[in-house]
Amino acid sequence: MWLFIMKNKYLKRVIDDILEERLEMIGAIVIEGPKWCGKTTTAEQHAKSVLKLQDPDKSKSYMELSEIKPSALLEGETPRLIDEWQMAPVLWDAVRTSVDNLNDVGLYILTGSTSVNESEIMHSGTGRINKLIMRPMSLFESKESNGKIAINDLFNSPDMDIDGIRSELSIEELIFASCRGGWPDSLNKKTKKAQLFIVSNYLDNICESDVSTVDGVKRDPQRVKTILQSYARNISTLVSDETLMKDIQANFANISKPTYYSYIGALTRLFVINNVPAWNPNIRSATAIRSSSKKEFIDPSIAVASLGLTPETLLHDLNTFGFIFENLCIRDLTVYSSLVDGKISYYRDKYGLEADCVLHLKDGRYALIEFKLGSSGIEKGAKNLIKLDNLIKKHINEDKLNIKEPSFLAIVTGGELAYTRPDGIKILPVGCLR
Template sequence: MVVKYLPRILDDDLEKCLTMIGAILIVGPKWCGKTTTAEQHANSVLKLQDKDNYKSNMMWADIEPSRLLKGDKPRLIDEWQVAPVLWDSVRTSVDESEDYGLYILTGSTVVDEDSIMHSGTGRIHRMLMRPMSLYESGESNGQISIMDLFNNPDININECESDLTIDDLIFAACRGGWPDSLNQKTREGKLFVAYNYLENICNTDVSAVDGVKRDPDRVRLLLRSLARNNSTLAKDQTIIDDMNANFMDISRPTYYSYVDALKRLFVIEDNRGWSPNIKSKSAIRSGNKKVFIDPSIAVAALNANPESMINDLNTFGFIFENLCIRDLSIYTNSHGGKVSYYHDKSGLEIDCVVHLRDGRYALIECKLGNDGIEEGSQNLLKINGLIEKNDKLDNPTFLAVLTGGKYAYTRPDGVKVFPIGCLR
């Protein structure tokens, strides 16, 4: 079966970077499409985990690693972390050739830096690839560009409409942004990919990442607890207590070991708190929220499905926020986009603070239904009022409520409301 390649937003960034630096490292979770995307830009390919050539590849990596670098450039080295010595070989090759666009490396785990001699700074540029956004999977119509809003906050969005129903949105979040899920012919097959991913993580990958044997059942329990507390400020002890209700011997060091392994596999990541210097009467909470790289992992960890999510929209509201964080991160990535949150002890919070490399930022609330738009807008205006009183802090470029609804519009108070099904 010939599968059509669906372009990724990372394609343009990758092509541009290949003209500016010797090597590119693409990291991200397994199955998110790193290899397929890299192959679109490579003129030769080395797959280190190819079973037919694995032994000989490892032999050359040990004896003469530079031999594995021979081939038309750019040369793709897939899953390079299988032979960490190649990192230093690539760096040396880049130094000697003084040319750009020589190598593309892909990897699904964060490598222990003790296994490499040099950081690669200035020679190897790191790019994070996430699973597909709704625009990349063809479900968002892309009528509203997040970067257009940054560049022209007064742009008219009032005629934009999403094509997604709430059922469509729930299914997309449960299925996730895994490219293989789009190749499946049946609804069951599309949903199965995320569950299969979860099982691989629990049974194999979480132990293989650093050679430390970990109990698959405890990994499942940890992921389920994280999913129940997805996009919340639940403390580590809350998660540990939740796990100890089933396993009485989960110590803090063991817990942190499991969490670290999941981060190294790009299963979960930290969403950091934003601590602006504003005159708030309440202390600002700056701890990290743990969110999933893709909302479908949380759904699978909860052993949920679209039908159960439809019947529990409160839980799906947190899944929706995770979906928004994923897509906002993808759409702003080429501009150094980072997503954080704001929360103070009075309960005032903003779901997403989107920062760009050039210092601009936007405040965005994520509200699944229309009922939350007013509350979200008022939160945004309160924070904006505090910011305006501070001469040393730039005002946000725009305020917005990102919804699961149908229509986009600008409120009289200036807050923009738009559906995630229109965003790109």
């Protein structure tokens, strides 16, 4: 089932529907996300005129004009796309002012590969500009998941029949998809080697230039690689920053805490790092519930490339791939739930009770989810989910907690068959989800 897409054929993204809807609601949309995830290509599907600030033939003139008369850069048929707008942060206020003056919706789409320092913006844009985060492609968007089970449908119909639905994704294909990542350009390549090269080249660009140009602070490329390697070795864990620093200091003994956080901050602004926050539902004492963030990347392929791993090595090291698989699942669930403003956190306490993922919807509903690559871990994951579910229900009844019961419990696997267990827990192959 190796997938090769014809060059220049646009594959619809989940964010397309969100963008189309929001353009009918508000004056301007900002699409942020990592480089090469498809922001510009997607935005072009909705724009009627385009301004690319990185155009080498015109960039200098654009920068000069942004200082003299930024409103001139907004002239064009709407929706007008302004690509890499963060190169001229003054455009934010120009867009906000234009939206006020024109008093209309769907006027501008701004795309950017770095989050902007808020101090460079005079006004927040509240009520005029809406931000969207775009991630690399999910398995459904790359046509590798058959999408027969919609996560949002499970919220609306927790008792829906999923028994017998099958994933066509083999373990070899799942590993390759994780190594290749969700980078759209990789799907245009004819060979597996060329597809894998995309993320390797992406990583080199981040380390050699982007991590320094993001805020003008010169950073050592080798140190960036070392930090990413340490992060990758601890992917999907709650390792502390202090532990990561000790790991990094084995190669760079002189790294200080401010320097470490400067590098982490830059990688976060570039949307390379995508940590998962903790969930605290007040069912334990505050000291019992873990509160540190779980270490993740925006795409699992970054961890693979940072460690120099290959599909072949991971096929013979499924323990390591299990952590990478969790990052893949988090990426995909985040994309699928974005249609309903979904958010992801995790739960873990000092008594060993955990849920790898708590998927929250804006209306207060949520699901408890575990990630298990193979069938051997399903029973343990199910016991954890049931214990946590019972604890939540107990406190709702006894303490009148202001939270709902989970909409459903699920285990996302790398397996083939979807089904509902006798205890009600959904077993969901990642290759069936959308």
